[in-house]
Amino acid sequence: MARDYDSQLLESVAVRRRRLRDALLFGPQRVRRTADERLGKLFAGIAIAAVLCAGCVGWSFIQHTLDKQKAEKQKQEQRFQQTVPTPKS
Numbered sequence: 001m002a003r004d005y006d007s008q009l010l011e012s013v014a015v016r017r018r019r020l021r022d023a024l025l026f027g028p029q030r031v032r033r034t035a036d037e038r039l040g041k042l043f044a045g046i047a048i049a050a051v052l053c054a055g056c057v058g059w060s061f062i063q064h065t066l067d068k069q070k071a072e073k074q075k076q077e078q079r080f081q082q083t084v085p086t087p088k089s
């Protein structure tokens with residue numbers, strides 16, 4: 001029985017704290033501000049997605065550029081080896 005009372009007390013304290021926090025954050029116009037909050041979260045999500053996409057594109061560009069440089073270096077090394085005769089022992 002004591003456990004039930006303790007859990008009820010903890011739950012009521014949590015509800016009271018949440019209500020006080022909401023009253024402090026949103027004031028008397030809690031219902032109106034939830035739509036604004038949702039729009040803010042939507043725009044934040046879109047911004048985060050755009051940054052992630054730009055990061056992926058940038059990473060792909062860097063990888064492609066490095067691969068091209070590596071291939072060009074290998075080509076130059078092959079040309080150099082073909083033009084320079086190897087000494088015979």
